[in-house]
Amino acid sequence: MATTPSPEIRAQAAAWLARLRADDRDAGDERAFRAWLAASPAHAAAFEAVDRLWSEVGSFRDLRGPVRHPAPRLASRRALLAGVGLLAVTGGSALFWKSAQAKVYETDVGEQKHVALDDGSQLFLDAQTRISVAFSDTVRAVDLQYGRANFRVVPDPGRPFIVEAAERKIVATRCSFDVRCEDGKVQVTLIHGEAQVTPKSAPDAQGERLRAGERLVASVDTEKRDRPDMTRQLAWQTGYESFENTDLADVVDEMNRYSTARLEVDPSVANLKVSGVYRVGDNSAFARSLAKLLPITVRQNGDTLLLAADE
Numbered sequence: 001m002a003t004t005p006s007p008e009i010r011a012q013a014a015a016w017l018a019r020l021r022a023d024d025r026d027a028g029d030e031r032a033f034r035a036w037l038a039a040s041p042a043h044a045a046a047f048e049a050v051d052r053l054w055s056e057v058g059s060f061r062d063l064r065g066p067v068r069h070p071a072p073r074l075a076s077r078r079a080l081l082a083g084v085g086l087l088a089v090t091g092g093s094a095l096f097w098k099s100a101q102a103k104v105y106e107t108d109v110g111e112q113k114h115v116a117l118d119d120g121s122q123l124f125l126d127a128q129t130r131i132s133v134a135f136s137d138t139v140r141a142v143d144l145q146y147g148r149a150n151f152r153v154v155p156d157p158g159r160p161f162i163v164e165a166a167e168r169k170i171v172a173t174r175c176s177f178d179v180r181c182e183d184g185k186v187q188v189t190l191i192h193g194e195a196q197v198t199p200k201s202a203p204d205a206q207g208e209r210l211r212a213g214e215r216l217v218a219s220v221d222t223e224k225r226d227r228p229d230m231t232r233q234l235a236w237q238t239g240y241e242s243f244e245n246t247d248l249a250d251v252v253d254e255m256n257r258y259s260t261a262r263l264e265v266d267p268s269v270a271n272l273k274v275s276g277v278y279r280v281g282d283n284s285a286f287a288r289s290l291a292k293l294l295p296i297t298v299r300q301n302g303d304t305l306l307l308a309a310d311e
Contacts, residue, residue, distance in 0.1 A: 005046035008277055011235040011242065012036070013046035018150075018176055018191045018234065050238055106130040107147070110258045110281055121161065124150040126236055127257045135159070148180040150191075150237060164200060168218055169207075171196040177210075178233065189215040189233050232277075240277050248272040248294070248307065259283040266308040269296050 005013070016033055037043050105125060107113050113125045117133065119140060125131065129147025133140075140156065144165040153161045155174040163170040165181035168188070175193025179186065188197050190210045197216050198207025208216055208225065215233070217224045232242035241258075243251055249270040252263045258280035272294050278286055287298045287305050299306045 005042040005049065006277075008231065009040075009042050009046045010050060010238040011231040011240065011277065013043070013050040014234040014238045015191075015230050016047060017050050018237075103134075104130065104132045109256075109260055119156060119159075120154040122152040124152075124237060144179055144181045146181055148178065148236065150176070150178050152176045153193075166218070167200050167220060169198050169200050171198070171207075185217065185219040187215065187217045189228065189230075191230070191234070235277060236280075239280060241280050242277045243274050245273045245275055248274055248290075248296075252307070255280060255283055255286055262304045263287060264301070264304050264306050266306060268309045269294070269307060272296070 016036065020029065020033060037047065105113060105115055105123070107125045107127055107129050110127055112127060115123045115125065117123065117135070117140075119135070121140070123131070123142075126148040129149055130145045131147075131149060132143045132145070134143075135141070136159075138159060140159050140161045142151075142161075142163045144163060151161075151163060151172065153172045153175055161172045163172065163179055165179050165188075166184050166186040168186045170177070170179065170188055172195040173193070175195050176191040177193075177195055178189040178191065181187075188195070188210060190212050192212045194209060194211050196207045196209055197218075208223075210216055210225075213227050213230060215226055215228050217226075229244075232244065235242040241254055243254075247270065249265045251274045252265050255278070256263055259282065261283040263283050263286075274290070274294070278289070283305060287307060290296060290307065291298050295310045296307050297310050299308055
């Protein structure tokens with residue numbers, strides 16, 4: 001019988017995929033990965049599923065511009081899991097654009113998109129995200145207007161890779177990081193490598209140097225730096241969302257990013273706490289599962305599901 005990996009294991013697999021795609025991975029990473037694979041059959045199943053998801057997301061064509069043929073995979077997932085090599089994680093069916101200058105990429109509710117830029121850098125856009133990309137001879141500039149995206153940056157000594165989001169500027173060289181921007185607040189999480197984060201109006205020297213495993217959360221007048229649980233941070237890349245003691249109202253806002261079946265929360269239960277890892281995209285199933293865990297009932301209100309207090 002096939003092993004079905006848990007959401008937690010899938011999130012771990014996403015973290016491994018990010019690490020193995022990094023240009024600076026080393027023999028220690030590869031040994032640790034093989035040890036993780038050997039620990040449980042579910043680990044291999046999860047890694048294969050996550051790698052396949054990345055390939056499938058990258059296979060959707062963006063009809064707003066011409067594409068090159070996708071780069072061939074360097075090895076199969078089966079070969080990777082059998083121990084032939086780790087080259088498969090650098091492949092995938094990513095799209096390569098003839099020109100990334102002044103292009104806009106965006107996703108709608110429930111949509112994710114994998115884009116490969118002409119310099120080899122890769123972007124993975126979450127649902128309800130909009131970015132613009134403008135490359136020149138001297139700079140690679142990305143403006144994250146709203147939403148969340150993962151960036152895998154390849155080095156180019158002559159052109160820094162700069163992401164602007166809210167009032168912050170991220171200057172990256174060779175690294176992988178997530179950026180989320182909403183309501184004037186930006187969250188930058190370094191998965192590997194290093195990046196400099198500065199206010200847009202400040203010199204780069206006044207910024208924060210983020211390293212692997214660190215996160216910076218900043219708004220106009222506040223700034224916080226910490227080391228979050230990376231498994232939870234990367235869950236969104238695997239079709240799940242992870243919550244820990246989060247207000248129900250905030251959880252609903254997050255889940256509504258991925259489903260056209262809208263959820264609403266009665267103010268009387270808005271502050272109930274939610275923890276766990278949940279599959280996104282099916283708000284009806286999510287609401288039913290919450291009703292088993294919390295003192296709430298689910299009511300149909302036209303096209304909306306209302307979460308209200310038990311009567």
